[in-house]
Amino acid sequence: MTAPARASRTGGTGLLGGAAAVALAATVVLGLRLPPTVEQGVYARLIAVHPPLAWAAYLAFGVTALASALWLWRRTRARRWDHLAAASAEIGVVFCALTLATGSIWGRPTWGVWWTWDARLTTTALLLALFLGYLALRRVGGPPDVRARRSAVAALVAVVDVPIVHFSVNWWRTLHQGRSLAQFAPQNDLDGAYTAVMLLGFTAMTLTYAWLLVQGYRAEAARERAEADALADALAERRAESPAGEPVPAAAP
Amino acid sequence: MWRDALLVAGKDLRIEARSRVATNQVAPFAVLVLVLFGFALDPDRGVLARAAAGLFWVAVLFAGLLAVQRSFTIEAADGGRDGLRLWGLDPAGVFLGKAAAVAVQLALLEVLLGVGVVTLYGADLGGAALVGASAAAATVGLAAAGTLYGGVAAGLRVRETLLPLLLLPVVAPVLVGATRAWEVAMGVSVDDGWRWVQLLAVFAAVYVAAGVAAFGALLEDG
Numbered sequence: 049m050t051a052p053a054r055a056s057r058t059g060g061t062g063l064l065g066g067a068a069a070v071a072l073a074a075t076v077v078l079g080l081r082l083p084p085t086v087e088q089g090v091y092a093r094l095i096a097v098h099p100p101l102a103w104a105a106y107l108a109f110g111v112t113a114l115a116s117a118l119w120l121w122r123r124t125r126a127r128r129w130d131h132l133a134a135a136s137a138e139i140g141v142v143f144c145a146l147t148l149a150t151g152s153i154w155g156r157p158t159w160g161v162w163w164t165w166d167a168r169l170t171t172t173a174l175l176l177a178l179f180l181g182y183l184a185l186r187r188v189g190g191p192p193d194v195r196a197r198r199s200a201v202a203a204l205v206a207v208v209d210v211p212i213v214h215f216s217v218n219w220w221r222t223l224h225q226g227r228s229l230a231q232f233a234p235q236n237d238l239d240g241a242y243t244a245v246m247l248l249g250f251t252a253m254t255l256t257y258a259w260l261l262v263q264g265y266r267a268e269a270a271r272e273r274a275e276a277d278a279l280a281d282a283l284a285e286r287r288a289e290s291p292a293g294e295p296v297p298a299a300a301p
Numbered sequence: 302m303w304r305d306a307l308l309v310a311g312k313d314l315r316i317e318a319r320s321r322v323a324t325n326q327v328a329p330f331a332v333l334v335l336v337l338f339g340f341a342l343d344p345d346r347g348v349l350a351r352a353a354a355g356l357f358w359v360a361v362l363f364a365g366l367l368a369v370q371r372s373f374t375i376e377a378a379d380g381g382r383d384g385l386r387l388w389g390l391d392p393a394g395v396f397l398g399k400a401a402a403v404a405v406q407l408a409l410l411e412v413l414l415g416v417g418v419v420t421l422y423g424a425d426l427g428g429a430a431l432v433g434a435s436a437a438a439a440t441v442g443l444a445a446a447g448t449l450y451g452g453v454a455a456g457l458r459v460r461e462t463l464l465p466l467l468l469l470p471v472v473a474p475v476l477v478g479a480t481r482a483w484e485v486a487m488g489v490s491v492d493d494g495w496r497w498v499q500l501l502a503v504f505a506a507v508y509v510a511a512g513v514a515a516f517g518a519l520l521e522d523g
Contacts, residue, residue, distance in 0.1 A: 120518070177470035184466055188457050201515045202453050202467065208511060209471050212504050216474035219496065220481065 065259045071252035075100075078245045087158075094154045095242060100249035102147040102172070104257045108140030109179060111261070113207040116200035127272070128265075130196035133203060134186055135264030137179050139257060144176045167217040174213050178206040192272055302394040309390065309398025314405060316375055323368065323406050331364035331410055335417045353424035354483035358476050360414055361407065361443070366465055368406045369447035372399055373455040382456065385520065392517035396448060400512060404444035411436055428486030431494045435482035438501035439475050445508035446471050452512075452519040474504055 079096030115133035118124045151169065152162045163169065186199050317323045338356045342348050349356070376382045385395055418424040426432055450468045454460040478497040485494030 174470050174473050177466075181463075181467040181470065184463055185453065188459055188463065190457075197518050197521070198453055201518055202450075205449060205453075205508075205511055205515065206471065208507055209474070212474045212500070212507065216477045216500055219500075220477055 061259065061262050064255065064262065068252065068255035068259045071248065071255050075245065075249045075252045078248065082241060082245055088154075089157070091154050091157050092242070094150055096245045096249040097253075098147065098150040098154060099246060100253035101143050101150060103250060104253040105140050105143035105147050105172075105175075107254070108136045108143060108257060108261075109175065109207070111136040112140060112179075112182075112203050116203040119196060119200045120204070127192070127196070128269075130192075130199070131265050131268035131272070132261075133200065134268050135261055137182055137186075137203070138264055139260045141176065141179050141183060143253070143257070144172060144179070148172060148176065165220075167214075167220065170217040170220075171210070171214050174217075175210060178209065182206060192275075302391045302397070305390045305394025306397035306401060309385075309395050310401040310405075311398075313372060313375070313399060313402035317371075317402070317406065322371060323409075327364055327367045327371070327406070328410060328413055330367060331360050331414055332417055334360040334363055335414065335421055339421060349422040350424050351489055353418045353422045354487060354489065355476075355480045356422070357414055357418045357424075357483065358439070358479050360417075361411055361439075362469065362472065362476060364410050364414075365403070365407050365443050365447055366468065368403050368410075369451040369468070370461060370464060372403055372448065373451045373460070376455065382520070392520045393513040395520065396452070396512040396516035397509075399451075400441075400444045400448040400509070403448055404440050407440045407444055408436075411440065425487055427488060428494070431482055431486040431498070435479050435486070435494070435498045435501055438498055438505050439479040442475050442501055442505035442508055443472055445505060445512050446475075449508060449512040449515065449519075452516055455519070475501060478504070 075096050079093050082093045082096070084090045085092040112133045115129040115136065119126070119129040119133065148169075151172075155164065156162050182199065182202055185202050186195065189195065190198075335356065338352075338360075339349060342352065376385065415426060419426055447468060450464060450471065454464045454467060457463060478500045481490070481492060482494045482497040482501070484490040485492050485497075
Protein backbone atom coordinates (compact mmCIF):
# COMPACT_ATOMS: atom_id res chain seq x y z
CA MET A 49 0.00 0.00 0.00
CA THR A 50 1.26 3.45 -0.87
CA ALA A 51 -1.19 5.16 1.42
CA PRO A 52 1.37 6.22 4.07
CA ALA A 53 3.74 7.66 1.45
CA ARG A 54 0.91 9.63 -0.14
CA ALA A 55 -0.29 10.79 3.24
CA SER A 56 3.09 12.32 3.96
CA ARG A 57 3.02 14.18 0.63
CA THR A 58 -0.54 15.40 0.72
CA GLY A 59 -1.70 15.06 4.29
CA GLY A 60 -5.34 16.10 3.92
CA THR A 61 -6.03 13.90 0.93
CA GLY A 62 -4.44 10.88 2.60
CA LEU A 63 -6.59 11.42 5.64
CA LEU A 64 -9.69 11.71 3.45
CA GLY A 65 -8.76 8.54 1.58
CA GLY A 66 -8.18 6.70 4.84
CA ALA A 67 -11.52 7.81 6.22
CA ALA A 68 -13.26 6.75 3.00
CA ALA A 69 -11.59 3.33 3.09
CA VAL A 70 -12.53 2.77 6.74
CA ALA A 71 -16.14 3.87 6.15
CA LEU A 72 -16.46 1.66 3.05
CA ALA A 73 -15.02 -1.34 4.89
CA ALA A 74 -17.38 -0.76 7.81
CA THR A 75 -20.34 -0.48 5.42
CA VAL A 76 -19.42 -3.78 3.76
CA VAL A 77 -18.90 -5.63 7.05
CA LEU A 78 -21.97 -4.24 8.82
CA GLY A 79 -24.08 -4.41 5.65
CA LEU A 80 -23.36 -8.10 5.23
CA ARG A 81 -24.34 -8.71 8.84
CA LEU A 82 -27.78 -7.13 8.49
CA PRO A 83 -30.51 -9.70 9.16
CA PRO A 84 -32.48 -10.80 6.05
CA THR A 85 -35.97 -9.31 5.84
CA VAL A 86 -39.16 -11.29 5.34
CA GLU A 87 -40.09 -9.67 2.04
CA GLN A 88 -36.74 -9.22 0.32
CA GLY A 89 -34.49 -11.74 2.06
CA VAL A 90 -30.77 -11.06 1.86
CA TYR A 91 -31.26 -8.64 -1.03
CA ALA A 92 -32.54 -6.02 1.38
CA ARG A 93 -28.90 -5.59 2.42
CA LEU A 94 -28.26 -3.80 -0.86
CA ILE A 95 -29.82 -0.78 0.80
CA ALA A 96 -26.41 -0.21 2.36
CA VAL A 97 -24.92 0.60 -1.07
CA HIS A 98 -27.65 1.30 -3.63
CA PRO A 99 -29.20 4.55 -2.31
CA PRO A 100 -25.76 5.91 -1.26
CA LEU A 101 -24.41 5.23 -4.76
CA ALA A 102 -27.37 7.04 -6.30
CA TRP A 103 -26.86 9.98 -3.95
CA ALA A 104 -23.16 10.19 -4.84
CA ALA A 105 -23.97 10.10 -8.56
CA TYR A 106 -26.48 12.96 -8.23
CA LEU A 107 -24.02 14.90 -6.08
CA ALA A 108 -21.30 14.42 -8.71
CA PHE A 109 -23.51 15.63 -11.55
CA GLY A 110 -24.61 18.58 -9.43
CA VAL A 111 -20.98 19.53 -8.83
CA THR A 112 -20.29 19.26 -12.57
CA ALA A 113 -23.19 21.59 -13.32
CA LEU A 114 -22.11 24.08 -10.67
CA ALA A 115 -18.48 24.06 -11.81
CA SER A 116 -19.59 24.49 -15.43
CA ALA A 117 -21.70 27.50 -14.46
CA LEU A 118 -18.78 28.99 -12.55
CA TRP A 119 -16.56 28.53 -15.59
CA LEU A 120 -19.07 30.18 -17.92
CA TRP A 121 -19.61 33.14 -15.63
CA ARG A 122 -16.82 35.53 -16.60
CA ARG A 123 -16.13 36.84 -13.12
CA THR A 124 -15.36 33.39 -11.74
CA ARG A 125 -13.85 31.88 -14.89
CA ALA A 126 -10.78 29.81 -14.01
CA ARG A 127 -9.25 26.62 -15.33
CA ARG A 128 -9.86 24.88 -12.04
CA TRP A 129 -13.64 24.87 -12.57
CA ASP A 130 -13.20 23.04 -15.86
CA HIS A 131 -10.95 20.46 -14.20
CA LEU A 132 -13.45 20.04 -11.38
CA ALA A 133 -16.37 19.59 -13.80
CA ALA A 134 -14.47 16.96 -15.79
CA ALA A 135 -13.33 15.00 -12.74
CA SER A 136 -16.76 15.07 -11.12
CA ALA A 137 -18.56 13.95 -14.29
CA GLU A 138 -16.27 10.94 -14.66
CA ILE A 139 -16.92 9.80 -11.09
CA GLY A 140 -20.63 10.52 -11.50
CA VAL A 141 -20.85 8.27 -14.55
CA VAL A 142 -19.18 5.41 -12.66
CA PHE A 143 -21.46 5.83 -9.64
CA CYS A 144 -24.53 6.18 -11.84
CA ALA A 145 -23.67 2.96 -13.69
CA LEU A 146 -23.12 1.20 -10.35
CA THR A 147 -26.49 2.53 -9.15
CA LEU A 148 -28.21 0.97 -12.14
CA ALA A 149 -26.25 -2.27 -11.73
CA THR A 150 -26.99 -2.70 -8.02
CA GLY A 151 -30.62 -1.74 -8.64
CA SER A 152 -30.86 -4.36 -11.36
CA ILE A 153 -29.35 -7.01 -9.09
CA TRP A 154 -31.91 -6.10 -6.44
CA GLY A 155 -34.80 -5.84 -8.89
CA ARG A 156 -34.39 -9.30 -10.39
CA PRO A 157 -35.25 -11.28 -7.20
CA THR A 158 -37.57 -8.63 -5.74
CA TRP A 159 -39.57 -7.36 -8.71
CA GLY A 160 -38.84 -10.41 -10.88
CA VAL A 161 -37.21 -8.40 -13.68
CA TRP A 162 -33.76 -6.98 -14.36
CA TRP A 163 -35.19 -3.80 -15.73
CA THR A 164 -38.52 -2.04 -15.72
CA TRP A 165 -39.64 1.22 -17.29
CA ASP A 166 -40.21 2.90 -13.99
CA ALA A 167 -39.88 6.65 -13.68
CA ARG A 168 -36.81 6.78 -11.51
CA LEU A 169 -34.99 4.03 -13.38
CA THR A 170 -35.66 5.68 -16.71
CA THR A 171 -34.55 9.10 -15.45
CA THR A 172 -31.33 7.63 -14.05
CA ALA A 173 -30.59 5.74 -17.27
CA LEU A 174 -31.12 8.93 -19.31
CA LEU A 175 -28.91 10.83 -16.89
CA LEU A 176 -26.17 8.26 -17.50
CA ALA A 177 -26.60 8.62 -21.26
CA LEU A 178 -26.48 12.45 -21.00
CA PHE A 179 -23.20 12.40 -19.10
CA LEU A 180 -21.67 9.65 -21.27
CA GLY A 181 -22.25 12.09 -24.11
CA TYR A 182 -20.65 14.84 -22.06
CA LEU A 183 -17.54 12.71 -21.43
CA ALA A 184 -17.37 11.76 -25.11
CA LEU A 185 -17.49 15.46 -25.98
CA ARG A 186 -14.65 16.16 -23.55
CA ARG A 187 -12.50 13.48 -25.18
CA VAL A 188 -12.66 15.12 -28.60
CA GLY A 189 -9.74 17.39 -27.80
CA GLY A 190 -8.94 20.81 -29.14
CA PRO A 191 -7.55 23.89 -27.43
CA PRO A 192 -8.26 23.79 -23.67
CA ASP A 193 -10.32 26.99 -23.61
CA VAL A 194 -12.49 25.98 -26.56
CA ARG A 195 -13.04 22.54 -25.07
CA ALA A 196 -13.87 24.00 -21.67
CA ARG A 197 -16.47 26.37 -23.13
CA ARG A 198 -18.08 23.70 -25.27
CA SER A 199 -18.16 21.23 -22.39
CA ALA A 200 -19.56 23.76 -19.92
CA VAL A 201 -22.40 24.66 -22.29
CA ALA A 202 -23.13 20.97 -22.94
CA ALA A 203 -23.17 20.17 -19.21
CA LEU A 204 -25.58 22.99 -18.37
CA VAL A 205 -27.83 22.21 -21.31
CA ALA A 206 -27.90 18.57 -20.20
CA VAL A 207 -28.70 19.51 -16.61
CA VAL A 208 -31.69 21.73 -17.49
CA ASP A 209 -33.10 18.66 -19.21
CA VAL A 210 -33.13 16.61 -16.01
CA PRO A 211 -36.29 18.16 -14.44
CA ILE A 212 -38.14 17.86 -17.76
CA VAL A 213 -37.09 14.22 -18.10
CA HIS A 214 -38.14 13.67 -14.50
CA PHE A 215 -41.63 15.09 -15.03
CA SER A 216 -42.17 13.35 -18.34
CA VAL A 217 -41.30 9.88 -17.07
CA ASN A 218 -43.05 10.50 -13.76
CA TRP A 219 -46.33 11.18 -15.54
CA TRP A 220 -45.66 8.27 -17.79
CA ARG A 221 -44.79 5.55 -15.28
CA THR A 222 -44.24 5.19 -11.57
CA LEU A 223 -43.46 1.93 -9.85
CA HIS A 224 -40.33 2.57 -7.78
CA GLN A 225 -40.17 2.14 -4.02
CA GLY A 226 -40.79 5.25 -1.98
CA ARG A 227 -37.84 7.27 -0.83
CA SER A 228 -35.50 5.07 1.15
CA LEU A 229 -35.03 7.30 4.17
CA ALA A 230 -38.75 7.97 4.47
CA GLN A 231 -39.54 4.29 4.02
CA PHE A 232 -37.05 3.07 6.55
CA ALA A 233 -38.06 5.36 9.35
CA PRO A 234 -36.83 3.75 12.56
CA GLN A 235 -39.91 1.94 13.87
CA ASN A 236 -38.27 -1.09 15.46
CA ASP A 237 -34.83 -2.59 16.07
CA LEU A 238 -34.53 -4.12 12.63
CA ASP A 239 -35.38 -0.95 10.78
CA GLY A 240 -33.08 0.95 13.10
CA ALA A 241 -30.13 -1.26 12.13
CA TYR A 242 -30.95 -0.84 8.46
CA THR A 243 -31.20 2.92 8.80
CA ALA A 244 -27.90 3.10 10.63
CA VAL A 245 -26.01 1.03 8.05
CA MET A 246 -27.57 2.98 5.20
CA LEU A 247 -26.53 6.28 6.77
CA LEU A 248 -23.06 4.82 7.19
CA GLY A 249 -23.19 3.93 3.49
CA PHE A 250 -24.13 7.53 2.62
CA THR A 251 -21.14 8.76 4.62
CA ALA A 252 -18.81 6.22 3.01
CA MET A 253 -19.90 7.04 -0.55
CA THR A 254 -19.68 10.77 0.06
CA LEU A 255 -16.14 10.40 1.43
CA THR A 256 -15.17 8.12 -1.47
CA TYR A 257 -16.59 10.62 -3.93
CA ALA A 258 -14.66 13.46 -2.29
CA TRP A 259 -11.41 11.50 -2.35
CA LEU A 260 -11.86 10.45 -5.98
CA LEU A 261 -12.74 14.04 -6.86
CA VAL A 262 -9.46 15.34 -5.44
CA GLN A 263 -7.51 12.68 -7.34
CA GLY A 264 -9.44 13.24 -10.55
CA TYR A 265 -8.99 16.99 -10.29
CA ARG A 266 -5.21 16.56 -9.96
CA ALA A 267 -5.12 14.10 -12.85
CA GLU A 268 -7.10 16.53 -15.00
CA ALA A 269 -4.76 19.42 -14.19
CA ALA A 270 -1.70 17.22 -14.77
CA ARG A 271 -3.08 16.07 -18.13
CA GLU A 272 -3.47 19.65 -19.27
CA ARG A 273 0.05 20.51 -18.12
CA ALA A 274 1.38 17.45 -19.95
CA GLU A 275 -0.37 18.53 -23.16
CA ALA A 276 1.16 22.00 -22.90
CA ASP A 277 4.59 20.56 -22.03
CA ALA A 278 4.47 18.16 -24.95
CA LEU A 279 4.04 21.09 -27.32
CA ALA A 280 6.91 23.01 -25.70
CA ASP A 281 9.12 19.91 -25.84
CA ALA A 282 8.39 19.34 -29.50
CA LEU A 283 9.25 22.97 -30.26
CA ALA A 284 12.49 22.70 -28.29
CA GLU A 285 13.44 19.52 -30.21
CA ARG A 286 12.89 21.21 -33.53
CA ARG A 287 15.03 24.15 -32.40
CA ALA A 288 17.81 21.81 -31.30
CA GLU A 289 17.78 20.13 -34.73
CA SER A 290 18.60 23.33 -36.57
CA PRO A 291 22.38 23.93 -36.95
CA ALA A 292 23.89 26.51 -34.61
CA GLY A 293 24.03 30.01 -35.96
CA GLU A 294 21.15 29.55 -38.41
CA PRO A 295 18.12 31.67 -37.65
CA VAL A 296 15.31 29.62 -36.15
CA PRO A 297 11.90 30.28 -37.74
CA ALA A 298 9.31 31.63 -35.38
CA ALA A 299 7.26 28.89 -33.74
CA ALA A 300 4.12 28.47 -35.74
CA PRO A 301 1.16 27.26 -33.72
CA MET B 302 -31.84 39.77 -33.79
CA TRP B 303 -35.08 38.99 -35.61
CA ARG B 304 -33.78 40.42 -38.89
CA ASP B 305 -30.61 38.32 -38.60
CA ALA B 306 -32.74 35.28 -37.79
CA LEU B 307 -34.82 35.82 -40.93
CA LEU B 308 -31.68 36.26 -43.03
CA VAL B 309 -30.08 33.04 -41.74
CA ALA B 310 -33.33 31.05 -41.98
CA GLY B 311 -33.85 32.30 -45.54
CA LYS B 312 -30.28 31.40 -46.47
CA ASP B 313 -30.52 27.88 -45.02
CA LEU B 314 -33.88 27.18 -46.61
CA ARG B 315 -32.69 28.52 -49.97
CA ILE B 316 -29.66 26.21 -49.81
CA GLU B 317 -31.95 23.26 -49.01
CA ALA B 318 -34.36 24.19 -51.79
CA ARG B 319 -31.54 24.41 -54.33
CA SER B 320 -29.38 21.49 -53.22
CA ARG B 321 -32.45 19.26 -52.81
CA VAL B 322 -30.67 17.22 -50.14
CA ALA B 323 -33.71 17.42 -47.87
CA THR B 324 -36.16 16.35 -50.56
CA ASN B 325 -33.95 13.78 -52.27
CA GLN B 326 -32.27 12.21 -49.24
CA VAL B 327 -33.75 13.13 -45.86
CA ALA B 328 -37.43 12.74 -46.77
CA PRO B 329 -36.99 9.37 -48.55
CA PHE B 330 -34.92 8.19 -45.57
CA ALA B 331 -37.74 9.10 -43.18
CA VAL B 332 -40.29 7.20 -45.28
CA LEU B 333 -37.88 4.27 -45.48
CA VAL B 334 -37.74 4.18 -41.67
CA LEU B 335 -41.55 3.86 -41.64
CA VAL B 336 -41.35 0.98 -44.12
CA LEU B 337 -38.62 -0.71 -42.04
CA PHE B 338 -40.87 -0.57 -38.97
CA GLY B 339 -43.45 -2.33 -41.09
CA PHE B 340 -40.96 -5.11 -41.81
CA ALA B 341 -39.76 -5.36 -38.21
CA LEU B 342 -43.17 -5.44 -36.55
CA ASP B 343 -46.03 -7.72 -37.34
CA PRO B 344 -47.48 -6.57 -40.66
CA ASP B 345 -50.81 -7.23 -39.03
CA ARG B 346 -52.11 -3.68 -39.15
CA GLY B 347 -53.35 -3.84 -35.59
CA VAL B 348 -49.85 -3.72 -34.09
CA LEU B 349 -48.65 -0.97 -36.38
CA ALA B 350 -51.77 1.14 -35.86
CA ARG B 351 -51.43 0.92 -32.07
CA ALA B 352 -47.72 1.76 -32.19
CA ALA B 353 -48.10 4.36 -34.95
CA ALA B 354 -47.63 7.41 -32.69
CA GLY B 355 -44.34 6.16 -31.27
CA LEU B 356 -43.02 4.97 -34.62
CA PHE B 357 -43.93 8.29 -36.20
CA TRP B 358 -41.95 10.27 -33.63
CA VAL B 359 -38.95 7.93 -33.75
CA ALA B 360 -38.87 8.43 -37.53
CA VAL B 361 -39.11 12.21 -37.00
CA LEU B 362 -36.20 12.06 -34.52
CA PHE B 363 -33.95 10.14 -36.93
CA ALA B 364 -34.78 12.36 -39.85
CA GLY B 365 -34.42 15.44 -37.64
CA LEU B 366 -30.94 14.29 -36.69
CA LEU B 367 -30.04 14.29 -40.38
CA ALA B 368 -31.55 17.74 -40.83
CA VAL B 369 -29.46 19.11 -37.95
CA GLN B 370 -26.28 17.48 -39.27
CA ARG B 371 -27.04 19.00 -42.63
CA SER B 372 -27.66 22.42 -41.12
CA PHE B 373 -24.11 22.50 -39.75
CA THR B 374 -22.42 20.70 -42.65
CA ILE B 375 -23.36 23.57 -44.94
CA GLU B 376 -21.55 25.95 -42.55
CA ALA B 377 -18.47 23.72 -42.30
CA ALA B 378 -17.64 24.03 -46.00
CA ASP B 379 -15.75 27.09 -47.26
CA GLY B 380 -15.36 28.61 -43.79
CA GLY B 381 -19.08 29.29 -43.42
CA ARG B 382 -18.79 29.59 -39.65
CA ASP B 383 -16.17 32.30 -39.93
CA GLY B 384 -18.43 34.03 -42.40
CA LEU B 385 -21.34 33.99 -39.96
CA ARG B 386 -19.11 35.58 -37.36
CA LEU B 387 -17.48 38.15 -39.62
CA TRP B 388 -20.77 39.42 -40.99
CA GLY B 389 -21.47 40.70 -37.52
CA LEU B 390 -24.70 38.76 -37.17
CA ASP B 391 -26.21 38.52 -33.71
CA PRO B 392 -25.41 34.97 -32.45
CA ALA B 393 -28.91 34.72 -30.97
CA GLY B 394 -30.27 35.61 -34.41
CA VAL B 395 -28.08 32.96 -36.05
CA PHE B 396 -29.41 30.40 -33.58
CA LEU B 397 -33.04 31.37 -34.11
CA GLY B 398 -32.59 31.42 -37.87
CA LYS B 399 -30.96 28.02 -38.06
CA ALA B 400 -33.50 26.55 -35.63
CA ALA B 401 -36.36 28.05 -37.66
CA ALA B 402 -34.99 26.54 -40.87
CA VAL B 403 -34.70 23.13 -39.20
CA ALA B 404 -38.22 23.53 -37.78
CA VAL B 405 -39.67 24.29 -41.22
CA GLN B 406 -38.01 21.19 -42.65
CA LEU B 407 -39.19 19.09 -39.71
CA ALA B 408 -42.75 20.35 -40.13
CA LEU B 409 -42.76 19.39 -43.81
CA LEU B 410 -41.31 15.99 -42.90
CA GLU B 411 -44.02 15.50 -40.29
CA VAL B 412 -46.74 16.16 -42.84
CA LEU B 413 -45.16 13.59 -45.15
CA LEU B 414 -44.73 11.06 -42.34
CA GLY B 415 -48.26 11.76 -41.10
CA VAL B 416 -49.59 10.77 -44.50
CA GLY B 417 -47.27 7.76 -44.26
CA VAL B 418 -48.60 6.44 -40.95
CA VAL B 419 -52.20 6.97 -42.08
CA THR B 420 -51.73 5.09 -45.34
CA LEU B 421 -49.10 2.49 -44.35
CA TYR B 422 -50.14 1.75 -40.77
CA GLY B 423 -53.84 2.53 -40.98
CA ALA B 424 -53.52 5.01 -38.11
CA ASP B 425 -56.47 7.24 -37.33
CA LEU B 426 -55.26 10.81 -36.78
CA GLY B 427 -58.40 12.12 -35.11
CA GLY B 428 -58.32 14.98 -32.60
CA ALA B 429 -56.73 17.40 -35.04
CA ALA B 430 -56.27 20.18 -32.47
CA LEU B 431 -54.26 17.99 -30.13
CA VAL B 432 -52.25 16.47 -32.99
CA GLY B 433 -51.41 19.91 -34.39
CA ALA B 434 -50.61 21.58 -31.07
CA SER B 435 -48.37 18.79 -29.81
CA ALA B 436 -46.63 18.49 -33.17
CA ALA B 437 -45.99 22.26 -33.25
CA ALA B 438 -44.55 22.34 -29.72
CA ALA B 439 -42.48 19.19 -30.32
CA THR B 440 -41.12 20.57 -33.59
CA VAL B 441 -39.96 23.81 -32.00
CA GLY B 442 -38.37 21.87 -29.13
CA LEU B 443 -36.59 19.42 -31.44
CA ALA B 444 -35.34 22.17 -33.71
CA ALA B 445 -34.06 24.28 -30.79
CA ALA B 446 -32.34 21.43 -28.94
CA GLY B 447 -30.98 20.04 -32.21
CA THR B 448 -29.55 23.38 -33.30
CA LEU B 449 -28.03 23.98 -29.88
CA TYR B 450 -26.28 20.60 -29.87
CA GLY B 451 -25.42 20.95 -33.53
CA GLY B 452 -23.58 24.10 -32.46
CA VAL B 453 -21.82 22.22 -29.66
CA ALA B 454 -20.66 19.47 -32.03
CA ALA B 455 -20.00 21.76 -35.01
CA GLY B 456 -16.44 21.87 -36.25
CA LEU B 457 -15.48 18.61 -34.54
CA ARG B 458 -14.02 15.80 -36.61
CA VAL B 459 -16.29 13.26 -34.94
CA ARG B 460 -19.54 15.25 -35.08
CA GLU B 461 -21.47 12.68 -37.12
CA THR B 462 -21.10 10.07 -34.39
CA LEU B 463 -21.09 12.43 -31.43
CA LEU B 464 -24.27 14.38 -32.22
CA PRO B 465 -26.69 11.43 -31.87
CA LEU B 466 -25.15 10.49 -28.52
CA LEU B 467 -25.51 14.06 -27.26
CA LEU B 468 -28.91 14.89 -28.73
CA LEU B 469 -31.04 11.75 -28.45
CA PRO B 470 -31.03 11.50 -24.61
CA VAL B 471 -31.83 15.20 -24.36
CA VAL B 472 -34.88 14.97 -26.64
CA ALA B 473 -36.21 11.85 -24.90
CA PRO B 474 -38.93 13.91 -23.14
CA VAL B 475 -40.13 15.13 -26.55
CA LEU B 476 -40.44 11.55 -27.75
CA VAL B 477 -42.35 10.58 -24.59
CA GLY B 478 -44.59 13.67 -24.58
CA ALA B 479 -45.41 13.83 -28.27
CA THR B 480 -46.08 10.10 -28.45
CA ARG B 481 -48.44 10.20 -25.45
CA ALA B 482 -50.30 13.22 -26.84
CA TRP B 483 -50.71 11.57 -30.22
CA GLU B 484 -51.88 8.32 -28.64
CA VAL B 485 -54.61 10.27 -26.88
CA ALA B 486 -55.54 12.05 -30.11
CA MET B 487 -55.62 8.73 -31.97
CA GLY B 488 -57.83 7.16 -29.31
CA VAL B 489 -55.21 4.50 -28.45
CA SER B 490 -54.92 5.59 -24.82
CA VAL B 491 -56.92 7.65 -22.37
CA ASP B 492 -54.95 10.41 -20.71
CA ASP B 493 -54.96 14.17 -20.42
CA GLY B 494 -53.34 14.91 -23.76
CA TRP B 495 -53.04 18.67 -23.18
CA ARG B 496 -50.84 18.08 -20.15
CA TRP B 497 -48.28 16.65 -22.58
CA VAL B 498 -48.63 19.65 -24.85
CA GLN B 499 -47.73 21.83 -21.87
CA LEU B 500 -44.64 19.72 -21.18
CA LEU B 501 -43.59 19.97 -24.83
CA ALA B 502 -44.11 23.73 -24.72
CA VAL B 503 -41.95 24.02 -21.60
CA PHE B 504 -39.23 21.96 -23.30
CA ALA B 505 -39.39 24.17 -26.38
CA ALA B 506 -39.24 27.37 -24.30
CA VAL B 507 -36.29 26.12 -22.23
CA TYR B 508 -34.23 25.14 -25.27
CA VAL B 509 -35.04 28.24 -27.28
CA ALA B 510 -33.94 30.33 -24.28
CA ALA B 511 -30.81 28.19 -23.74
CA GLY B 512 -29.87 28.49 -27.40
CA VAL B 513 -30.36 32.27 -27.47
CA ALA B 514 -28.19 32.57 -24.35
CA ALA B 515 -25.44 30.09 -25.25
CA PHE B 516 -25.01 30.24 -29.00
CA GLY B 517 -22.69 33.23 -28.86
CA ALA B 518 -20.19 31.27 -26.79
CA LEU B 519 -20.40 28.33 -29.20
CA LEU B 520 -19.89 30.42 -32.34
CA GLU B 521 -16.65 31.81 -30.91
CA ASP B 522 -15.07 28.35 -31.10
CA GLY B 523 -12.39 27.98 -33.71
